[in-house]
Structures are given as C-alpha cells and as structure tokens.
Amino acid sequence: MRKAGATIRDVAARAELSVASVSRVFNGHANVHPDARERVLAAAEALGYVPHAGARSLSMARTHAVGVVIPDLHGEFFSEIVRGMDREAGRRGYHLLLSNMHADAEQAAQAMRSMRGRVDGMIVMAPGLDPAAVEAVLPVGIPAVLIASPNAGTRAAVAIDNRAGVEAVVAHLVATGRRALVHVAGPEGNIDATERREAFVEALAQHLPGRPPRIIPGSFFQEAGEGAARDLLASGERFDAIVAANDMVALGALHVLREAGVDVPGRVAVAGFDDVPLARFLSLTTVQVGIDEIGGRAMTRLFDDIEGKASDMMIDMITPRLIVRATTGAAGEPHA
Amino acid sequence: MRKAGATIRDVAARAELSVASVSRVFNGHANVHPDARERVLAAAEALGYVPHAGARSLSMARTHAVGVVIPDLHGEFFSEIVRGMDREAGRRGYHLLLSNMHADAEQAAQAMRSMRGRVDGMIVMAPGLDPAAVEAVLPVGIPAVLIASPNAGTRAAVAIDNRAGVEAVVAHLVATGRRALVHVAGPEGNIDATERREAFVEALAQHLPGRPPRIIPGSFFQEAGEGAARDLLASGERFDAIVAANDMVALGALHVLREAGVDVPGRVAVAGFDDVPLARFLSLTTVQVGIDEIGGRAMTRLFDDIEGKASDMMIDMITPRLIVRATTGAAGEPHA
DNA sequence: GGCGTCTAGGTAACCGGTTACACGGGGCGG
DNA sequence: CCGCCCCGTGTAACCGGTTACCTAGACGCC
Numbered sequence: 001m002r003k004a005g006a007t008i009r010d011v012a013a014r015a016e017l018s019v020a021s022v023s024r025v026f027n028g029h030a031n032v033h034p035d036a037r038e039r040v041l042a043a044a045e046a047l048g049y050v051p052h053a054g055a056r057s058l059s060m061a062r063t064h065a066v067g068v069v070i071p072d073l074h075g076e077f078f079s080e081i082v083r084g085m086d087r088e089a090g091r092r093g094y095h096l097l098l099s100n101m102h103a104d105a106e107q108a109a110q111a112m113r114s115m116r117g118r119v120d121g122m123i124v125m126a127p128g129l130d131p132a133a134v135e136a137v138l139p140v141g142i143p144a145v146l147i148a149s150p151n152a153g154t155r156a157a158v159a160i161d162n163r164a165g166v167e168a169v170v171a172h173l174v175a176t177g178r179r180a181l182v183h184v185a186g187p188e189g190n191i192d193a194t195e196r197r198e199a200f201v202e203a204l205a206q207h208l209p210g211r212p213p214r215i216i217p218g219s220f221f222q223e224a225g226e227g228a229a230r231d232l233l234a235s236g237e238r239f240d241a242i243v244a245a246n247d248m249v250a251l252g253a254l255h256v257l258r259e260a261g262v263d264v265p266g267r268v269a270v271a272g273f274d275d276v277p278l279a280r281f282l283s284l285t286t287v288q289v290g291i292d293e294i295g296g297r298a299m300t301r302l303f304d305d306i307e308g309k310a311s312d313m314m315i316d317m318i319t320p321r322l323i324v325r326a327t328t329g330a331a332g333e334p335h336a
Numbered sequence: 337m338r339k340a341g342a343t344i345r346d347v348a349a350r351a352e353l354s355v356a357s358v359s360r361v362f363n364g365h366a367n368v369h370p371d372a373r374e375r376v377l378a379a380a381e382a383l384g385y386v387p388h389a390g391a392r393s394l395s396m397a398r399t400h401a402v403g404v405v406i407p408d409l410h411g412e413f414f415s416e417i418v419r420g421m422d423r424e425a426g427r428r429g430y431h432l433l434l435s436n437m438h439a440d441a442e443q444a445a446q447a448m449r450s451m452r453g454r455v456d457g458m459i460v461m462a463p464g465l466d467p468a469a470v471e472a473v474l475p476v477g478i479p480a481v482l483i484a485s486p487n488a489g490t491r492a493a494v495a496i497d498n499r500a501g502v503e504a505v506v507a508h509l510v511a512t513g514r515r516a517l518v519h520v521a522g523p524e525g526n527i528d529a530t531e532r533r534e535a536f537v538e539a540l541a542q543h544l545p546g547r548p549p550r551i552i553p554g555s556f557f558q559e560a561g562e563g564a565a566r567d568l569l570a571s572g573e574r575f576d577a578i579v580a581a582n583d584m585v586a587l588g589a590l591h592v593l594r595e596a597g598v599d600v601p602g603r604v605a606v607a608g609f610d611d612v613p614l615a616r617f618l619s620l621t622t623v624q625v626g627i628d629e630i631g632g633r634a635m636t637r638l639f640d641d642i643e644g645k646a647s648d649m650m651i652d653m654i655t656p657r658l659i660v661r662a663t664t665g666a667a668g669e670p671h672a
Numbered sequence: 673g674g675c676g677t678c679t680a681g682g683t684a685a686c687c688g689g690t691t692a693c694a695c696g697g698g699g700c701g702g
Numbered sequence: 703c704c705g706c707c708c709c710g711t712g713t714a715a716c717c718g719g720t721t722a723c724c725t726a727g728a729c730g731c732c
Binding site for chain 2: 005006048050051052053054055056057058063064065072073075076078079080082083086087090095096097098099100111113114115116117118139140141222251255277278281282
Binding site for chain 2: 711
C-alpha cells in the first residue's frame with residue numbers, strides 16, 4: 001500500500017536513469033534512446049507515477065489554469081458564462097480556478113490575491129466594484145480580462161452593448177403600438193443595470209419625445225419583477241409594456257401579470273434582457289447577448305494576452321440581438 | 337514598472353531580515369519582534385509583494401483547492417451543484433478547480449490525472465463511467481468523493497435516493513386517481529436514470545399490480561420530453577400521467593401537451609425529478625433533491641477525508657421530498 | 673591517430689516558498 | 703560568576719519538477 005504519489009526520482013531510480021531522462025520522456029523531448037524511454041515508461045507504470053502539476057508549474061512558471069472571479073450569479077447566467085469559458089479553456093488544455101465573489105469586497109480581494117502563483121491569468125467580473133479598486137487588488141503583472149465591469153480603458157474587457165439592446169427593445173415596442181413603457185431597473189451601482197436604465201431614458205426620448213420615462217427601481221432577481229408588477233397593478237397606473245432589466249425580472253413580472261389575469265401581450269407587453277435558455281422556453285421577447293459567448297470571448301482575449309499576442313483591441317463589445325417572441329405580440333387596449 | 341511579482345527574498349532584502357522572518361510574519365507565527373514585523377510589512381507593501389500560492393503549496397503539500405470533475409450538465413443543475421460546492425469550499429478558504437468532462441473517457445482521465453499536485457481532493461461526478469474505471473484513473477492517495485456515480489462501495493459517495501423519490505411520485509399519482517402512467521426514461525447507462533426507471537417498474541407493480549409498465553426511452557434533455565409527448569399523442573395511446581426522468585424532460589412534455597391543447601393536470605398529470613429552480617416557476621410537481629445540497633454535502637464529506645477525520649459513512653444518501661404543484665392536480669378524464 | 677561532431681544521458685541549480693535546527697544574547701536562579 | 707532557558711533570528715535543506723551545461727563515447731574524416 002503506497003502512501004502517496006511516487007516522485008520523478010523514484011521513477012528514475014527504478015529505471016536506473018537520471019531524473020533528467022525521466023523528465024524528457026514525459027515531456028516528449030527528442031534525445032532519449034528508445035530503450036531508455038521504454039524503461040522509464042515501465043517504471044512509471046509500475047509505480048503508478050503521475051507528474052506533480054504543482055511542481056511543474058513552479059519550475060515552468062506556467063500553471064495552465066485561469067482564475068475566474070464572478071459574483072454570486074443566479075442560475076442560468078452563471079452556468080452559461082462558465083460553460084463558455086470552460087469550452088474555450090478546455091480547448092487549450094487549461095483548467096478553471098473558480099472563486100465566487102460573495103458579499104464583501106475585502107473577501108473578493110483576498111480571493112484574487114490568493115490566485116497569484118496558481119493561475120496564468122484571470123477573468124474578473126465585478127459589475128459593482130470601481131475600476132481602481134479592481135486594479136489595486138489584481139496581482140502585479142498578471143494578465144486579466146474584465147467582464148461587465150466599469151473600466152477605465154486600461155484593461156482588456158468584454159462588454160455588452162446595453163445601449164443598442166435597449167434601443168432595439170424600445171423601438172420594437174413603440175413600433176408595435178405601445179406607448180406607456182415602464183422600465184424595471186436592475187441593482188443600483190451595477191454597470192449593466194445603469195447602462196440599461198440610461199439607455200431606456202434616451203431611447204424613450206427619441207422614440208416618444210415628450211413622455212417622461214417611468215422607472216421602477218429593482219434588482220436582477222425575479223422578485224423585483226414580481227414586486228414591480230404588483231405595485232403597478234395596485235396603483236391603477238396605466239401602462240402597456242414592461243422593459244425589464246433582465247430576463248429573470250421580466251419573468252417575475254410576467255408571472256404576476258398572468259396570475260392577475262392581465263392579457264400578455266394583449267394588454268401588456270413584457271421584454272427581458274440576456275436571453276437565458278429559460279426565456280426561449282417561456283416565449284419571452286428579449287435581447288440575446290450570447291452569455292456563453294461572453295465567457296468564450298473573454299477567455300480568447302485572455303489567451304492572447306497570456307501568449308503575448310498583444311491585441312490592440314481593449315474593449316470587445318458584444319452586440320446583442322433582439323429576439324421577438326410571444327410576450328410582445330400585437331397590442332390590444334393598454335392596461336388601465 | 338515592475339515586471340512580475342516580487343519574491344519573498346526581495347522582501348527579506350529590503351527589510352534587512354531573512355526569508356524565515358518574512359515567512360513567519362506572513363503566516364502569523366509567534367516569534368517575531370514587533371519591529372521586525374513592521375519592517376517586513378512595510379517592505380512588502382512597498383514592493384507589492386503577494387505570496388506565491390503555487391510555491392507555498394509545493395512546500396506545504398497543501399493546495400487549498402479541490403478538483404471538481406463533472407460532465408457537461410445542462411444549465412441549472414450545473415450551476416446549482418457548483419454553487420453548493422463553492423459555498424462550502426469558500427467557507428473553508430478553498431478554491432474550486434473545475435474541469436468539465438466532455439465527451440470521451442480518455443479526456444476525462446487526462447483531466448483527472450492532471451490534477452495531481454494541484455488539489456487536495458476531488459469530487460467526481462461520472463454517472464456513466466463504471467467504478468473500476470474511475471478508481472483506475474484517480475491519482476493514488478488523493479481523497480475523493482463520488483457523486484451520482486456507480487460505486488463499488490470503496491469510495492465515499494453522495495447519492496440520491498432515487499427509489500424513494502419515484503415511489504413517492506407514483507404513490508401520489510395513483511392516490512389522485514391516475515391509472516395509466518408513462519415513464520420517460522433518462523439516458524441509457526446513467527446510474528440515476530437507471531435507478532429511476534427500475535423504481536418506476538417496482539412502484540407500479542406495487543401500487544397498480546397487474547399493469548405492465550409503460551416506458552419510453554429518452555435522455556435528460558427537454559427534447560426527450562417533447563418527443564415522448566408527441567409520440568404519445570400521435571399514437572392515440574391512452575395515458576393520464578407522465579413520470580419524467582427529470583425536470584427538463586417533464587417541462588418538454590408539458591410544453592408539447594399544452595401546445596396540443598391537452599389539459600394539464602385535468603387530463604394528464606406531469607411530474608419531474610430534481611426540482612430545478614425553474615420547476616417552481618412553472619408549477620411543476622417534482623421531487624426535490626436539493627441540488628446545491630448534493631454539492632455541499634459532497635464537499636463536507638471530502639473535507640472530513642482531507643482532514644483525516646475518517647468518517648465511517650461511505651454513502652451519504654440524500655432523501656428527496658415530493659413537492660406537489662399544479663401539474664398534478666385533480667384528475668378529469670384520462671387523455672384518450 | 674588526432675580531432676571535431678553528434679548523441680544520450682547525468683549533475684546540479686533553480687522556481688518561491690516553509691521550517692528544522694543552530695546560534696547569540698539577555699535575564700535569572702544558585 | 704556560571705549555567706540554563708527563552709526569545710528572536712538566520713542558514714540551509716526540502717517540496718517535485720525542468721533544464722542549462724557538461725561529459726563520455728561513437729563515429730567520420732583527414
């Protein structure tokens with residue numbers, strides 16, 4: 001019963017060769033006699049030798065891992081973005097070192113620091129933190145790509161063109177006869193939420209000049225949509241379309257409206273943002289951003305950095321696409 | 337502009353102390369004079385020193401990371417299980433090293449091997465591989481916990497009590513008047529799918545003796561449910577309940593039934609398995625297994641192993657709970 | 673035969689930390 | 703005054719690999 005892994009020296013001893021030869025065999029180097037290679041392989045097999053990745057990393061200054069720091073996202077967004085990263089990373093033989101950044105910034109900083117020496121690069125999604133804070137905490141000299149983070153332009157980043165997305169939604173709603181649009185906003189201080197809110201105001205000014213924008217503060221969770229819809233119904237306010245900060249919010253609103261017997265899309269249209277898989281399933285009109293693509297693109301960009309192919313592109317802006325589904329069909333009478 | 341991280345020796349030099357003292361400061365050891373501590377901290381600050389986790393791991397034989405190997409799961413299941421693990425790991429200051437095990441077993445083996453020296457333990461979810469294969473590929477002497485994997489009983493594991501879950505569903509359906517139950521099975525060779533299928537047969541024999549079980553082969557994806565429902569409708573076969581292999585399949589079936597104008601639950605009841613967040617949203621009757629709990633429990637169990645608290649419990653069986661929602665209400669006439 | 677070249681393989685330094693052990697000096701009891 | 707102990711600190715070995723550099727022998731050529 002062997003305790004724990006055999007080392008390269010054990011293998012060398014058994015094969016009656018030096019560690020250098022063993023190392024060469026395992027790294028597929030040229031100058032090794034076939035007989036020697038044979039002996040090494042046999043010895044390794046007998047000992048159940050598996051190279052120690054940690055030691056290898058240390059001496060090669062290459063870990064073949066990338067750190068991923070993301071906030072505690074709700075279900076589908078999380079899995080999609082991680083899937084996108086993993087697909088791209090796997091393609092190049094890299095692992096993902098995951099660290100959810102729950103709660104406070106101090107803990108996040110800790111997590112990020114502790115990645116030095118463990119990863120070759122990092123992908124950071126910190127929609128709440130300001131760029132200086134992130135910059136300060138990133139270990140020196142480590143390539144990093146930001147996702148959906150406020151950005152001073154000094155770091156490579158992947159971002160969603162929120163403006164274009166919201167503009168498309170509003171244009172679509174107005175074109176299909178809606179006039180009283182309500183925006184349920186995302187969390188305060190979140191960059192995407194902020195951009196979407198601002199874009200809503202601008203789009204409204206452009207498409208329905210003179211109408212004051214109606215905005216209800218919320219979050220990125222279902223509950224925000226439910227609450228907003230309930231409040232709207234209770235207030236008796238007149239509205240015929242809800243532009244939600246994201247899909248979960250839209251679905252929450254949709255749920256409440258339907259329960260209350262409001263005809264969607266007849267009386268009220270509902271649109272989301274993100275196009276989580278669930279949205280298609282529930283026929284929600286939304287803005288497709290290709291969540292997995294965000295992850296994939298960030299990873300690709302990071303590899304360019306890691307491999308020194310300095311790319312001139314600092315911000316990779318993802319252009320979203322409006323997907324019209326059943327929740328924004330033809331309008332009937334607006335909801336009283 | 338510093339190139340890359342300063343080392344402990346740089347800090348030692350600047351503080352005019354030895355590396356040992358610096359190390360002691362950073363590890364909070366006792367015997368360091370306050371003045372010395374001060375100097376070390378100042379030097380580290382000035383140099384932007386961050387300890388190199390990789391090097392530390394090597395010398396301490398402790399990585400503070402656990403490897404997670406899971407198949408390419410569909411959305412919510414993936415994120416929930418990872419969330420559960422991450423929560424528990426984060427609590428103890430561990431990171432997750434993720435490796436999706438796509439496609440072939442050889443690649444999976446490669447991924448698992450390459451984790452030696454990178455992690456202190458592993459959580460492996462391989463519902464398709466047989467126990468011997470997994471055992472063979474696990475690096476020697478590394479603690480590991482299996483999830484939803486066939487298991488010779490030689491490894492710690494977390495498993496779902498599929499039998500109890502299916503039994504509860506069938507009992508509930510029969511009690512509410514259903515008589516012609518159809519099971520849409522999961523993927524061939526998957527342990528959970530197999531157990532659920534077998535349990536369906538047993539439960540049927542017990543609750544409705546004499547009725548031959550009706551089983552449609554499928555997968556764990558929505559499409560399987562859609563296909564099965566379509567076939568059932570097309571065949572004109574008489575059925576009044578669908579017991580799906582999991583929630584996604586149930587939702588697929590539900591979708592097709594509703595589109596076809598079949599009253600659910602009036603004519604046909606639909607039940608799933610897993611209770612993904614989405615299920616609650618769509619009022620699907622299902623069996624709640626607490627997906628995140630599976631991840632959390634596996635992690636907890638792994639830590640026991642890592643810390644040498646040998647637990648006698650080899651298999652941690654998760655008892656599921658039937659959640660009755662709208663898709664299995666009172667029965668009307670069965671679907672013709 | 674002498675010498676340059678090429679090949680296979682060995683030696684030891686190095687990656688960046690941790691830590692066992694050694695050491696010097698101050699305080700204290702006898 | 704001496705021996706002992708404790709405290710703060712330094713030295714160097716070690717974790718498990720990689721690899722620059724060196725060596726020994728085989729071979730070919732003049």
